[in-house]
Amino acid sequence: MFVIRLPNGNLQVPQTAIGNDGRVIGDVYVEIGPQDADYARLAEQALTPDEAEQRRLEWRAGDAALQREFLEFARLVGDQHWPGLEPGTDAGDPG
Structure with a gap:
């Protein structure tokens, strides 16, 4: 979120x-x-307001590129699990 200068100051x-x-x-x-x-x-x-909108658009474009990169990574890794985790365990569950 940004600090936005309104037309009224x-x-x-x-x-x-x-x-x-x-x-x-x-x-x-x-x-x-x-x-x-x-x-x-x-x-x-x-x-x-125009500068804030431009930044939002740039972030969205960056998010799309990052999502494409992640999807390509996921495709390459396939169903392999993260190192140190047993298949079928939740990465957010420490034990």
């Missing part, structure tokens, strides 16, 4: 929403203006 700033139980609910944007204490610091890294 305010900034959209990413913020993590946390529930009452302390668990992360999700990421949101909040709008702040020049009166906010963090405005000057955040404005230094702010992107225009």
Whole structure:
């Protein structure tokens, strides 16, 4: 998520929403203006909405290339399991 400079001069700033139980609910944007204490610091890294969209598009293109590379790797490896794991075990299960 990026800090985005809006046409009115305010900034959209990413913020993590946390529930009452302390668990992360999700990421949101909040709008702040020049009166906010963090405005000057955040404005230094702010992107225009067009620049932010361009970065998202570049990431998606990179994700597609990485996915193609992974699929090719998976095709080459076939049904071989990771070293040190018994076939049929879950890699996320340590024991």
